[in-house]
Every structure is written in structure tokens, then in C-alpha cells.
Amino acid sequence: MSLLQENQKEQLQEISKTLRQVRQEKSIQLEEVALKTNIRLACLKALDNENFDELPEPVYIQGFIRRYADVIGLDGVALSQTFSLEVKTPQFDSKFSQNLEKNQKFSLPLFIPYAILLLVAAAGLMYVLNPQFSAESFVKKFNLGTPKKQTTAELSTPASLPTASSSPSSNQEPISISAQNSLTSLPVVASPNTSQNQSVAVTLELKGKSWLQVTIDGKTEFVGDLKKGARKTWTAKKQLTVRSGNAGVVLVSVNNKPATPLGTLGKIKEVTFTPEGNTQGSIVNSQ
Numbered sequence: 001m002s003l004l005q006e007n008q009k010e011q012l013q014e015i016s017k018t019l020r021q022v023r024q025e026k027s028i029q030l031e032e033v034a035l036k037t038n039i040r041l042a043c044l045k046a047l048d049n050e051n052f053d054e055l056p057e058p059v060y061i062q063g064f065i066r067r068y069a070d071v072i073g074l075d076g077v078a079l080s081q082t083f084s085l086e087v088k089t090p091q092f093d094s095k096f097s098q099n100l101e102k103n104q105k106f107s108l109p110l111f112i113p114y115a116i117l118l119l120v121a122a123a124g125l126m127y128v129l130n131p132q133f134s135a136e137s138f139v140k141k142f143n144l145g146t147p148k149k150q151t152t153a154e155l156s157t158p159a160s161l162p163t164a165s166s167s168p169s170s171n172q173e174p175i176s177i178s179a180q181n182s183l184t185s186l187p188v189v190a191s192p193n194t195s196q197n198q199s200v201a202v203t204l205e206l207k208g209k210s211w212l213q214v215t216i217d218g219k220t221e222f223v224g225d226l227k228k229g230a231r232k233t234w235t236a237k238k239q240l241t242v243r244s245g246n247a248g249v250v251l252v253s254v255n256n257k258p259a260t261p262l263g264t265l266g267k268i269k270e271v272t273f274t275p276e277g278n279t280q281g282s283i284v285n286s287q
Contacts, residue, residue, distance in 0.1 A: 011083050016050050023072045037067040058085050078211040078225045083247045200275045202240050203233040210248030215241040243270040
């Protein structure tokens with residue numbers, strides 16, 4: 001039986017991914033982590049393989065994260081605090097409950113839909129049995145008059161072209177075939193793309209304390225805590241990924257553009273930036 005809620009499992013998935021990635025980059029075995037932290041190897045394997053149902057209570061899991069992170073060179077206290085121990089219970093708004101009760105009390109009588117369905121079926125049956133009568137009665141009702149019947153010659157002659165009997169005006173000249181070809185053969189010039197850059201520069205400014213991980217072109221360049229007021233800039237050729245444990249306090253400026261918050265306060269978020277100006281973000285913590 002699982003002792004974790006869904007939000008805690010989502011947090012553990014992100015934390016396990018970070019621990020496993022940093023440990024593999026530093027070529028540290030799980031057996032070495034178990035020896036230095038006095039944590040059973042089975043628990044470390046369950047955490048590393050995301051088998052969270054095999055782990056003990058959340059308070060012990062938080063201790064595992066702190067000791068695991070310290071051994072591989074991360075800030076264990078900051079990383080363990082991203083795992084919530086609080087148990088959230090769903091709360092319902094009283095106004096929503098009252099409106100729901102009112103909607104349940106109001107019910108449409110059953111005979112009304114059947115009456116509408118019978119009327120529609122009767123109208124369709126009348127049209128199928130005598131469509132000409134229905135059309136004539138409609139015309140008489142709105143005084144539309146009798147529609148004019150077009151002859152075969154009128155139907156076969158397009159309205160936009162003159163007939164053989166009509167003489168062209170002396171002021172009008174026909175457009176030659178060469179002129180028409182010249183109009184349709186104009187080249188289409190595509191506007192050049194002036195927004196392509198050779199690299200992407202990302203500046204982070206902290207409005208509060210947050211744990212950060214910065215990956216440049218597939219290599220982890222920074223993992224740890226940054227305090228309020230800290231300001232750092234990284235540059236990547238292909239892509240730069242920023243992961244924050246408290247995205248609401250991190251202001252991001254890309255290529256000297258106005259800074260904007262990375263995400264929502266108190267949530268873990270990961271965003272990838274590219275030289276073409278494309279960004280791809282995902283919220284990995286829903287508290």
C-alpha cells in the first residue's frame with residue numbers, strides 16, 4: 001500500500017531524476033552512497049528506480065534525500081525541502097456547493113424533449129411527402145413572388161463573360177495572353193528571418209532563495225542554492241535548461257530582453273531556451 005499522495009510522487013520523480021543524473025555524471029555507485037549514508041541499498045534502489053511504493057514514511061524519505069544529495073555534492077537541505085510532508089485534503093467552496101444543490105433541484109420535465117422531437121419529425125415528414133407545396137407556401141408567406149426560370153442559354157453562359165450578340169465597348173481593350181502570363185509569373189519574395197542567433201544568453205536574478213540546476217548543451221553546469229539578490233548569466237550554443245525549486249522568485253532575461261518570472265511561486269519548473277527563441281517549459285510540482 002502506498003504511503004504517498006499524488007503530489008508527493010510527482011515531487012519524488014523530479015528529485016529522483018536530479019539525484020540519478022548528478023550521480024551518474026560523477027560516476028558514483030549506489031553501493032558507495034549506501035556505505036557513506038548508512039541507508040539500506042534496497043531503499044536507495046527504490047528511490048533511484050522510482051519504485052516509491054517500496055519506500056517508508058515521507059519523513060524518512062526526506063532524510064534519505066538530504067543524505068543522498070550531500071554525498072554526491074548537492075545541497076541536501078535545500079533539495080529535501082522541495083519534498084512536501086504536508087497532507088492536503090480537498091476543500092470545496094460553499095457557494096459552489098449551494099449552486100450544485102440548486103442545479104440538482106431544477107429538472108426539466110420529461111415530456112418537453114419528446115414534444116419538440118415530435119414537432120421536428122412531423123415537419124420533416126410533411127416536407128418529404130410534398131416538398132413543392134412547402135416551397136410555394138413559403139414564397140407566398142413572405143411575398144417573394146415567383147422565381148424567374150433561366151433558359152438553357154443563360155445557364156450555359158457565365159454572367160461575367162459577354163455573349164456573342166453583345167458588342168464590346170469602344171473604350172475597352174482586351175487583355176492579351178502575354179500580359180496575363182506576366183501578371184501570374186511574378187516571383188514571390190520571402191521575408192528574411194532576422195531573428196536567428198548563433199547562441200542564447202540567459203540571465204537569472206533571484207528575488208528570494210531558490211534551488212537551481214542549469215544544464216548547457218546537455219551538460220550540467222550548476223546545481224545548488226542561490227540567495228536573494230544573486231544574479232548570474234549563462235550562454236549556450238544549442239539549448240540551455242533551467243530548473244528551479246521555487247520558480248516564482250526567479251526572474252529570467254533571454255538575450256537582454258525584459259526579465260519575466262520563470263514560473264509560479266513555490267513550484268518546481270523546468271524551462272529550455274534555444275537560440276531561435278523557442279522555449280519549452282513544464283511544471284513538475286503541483287502544490
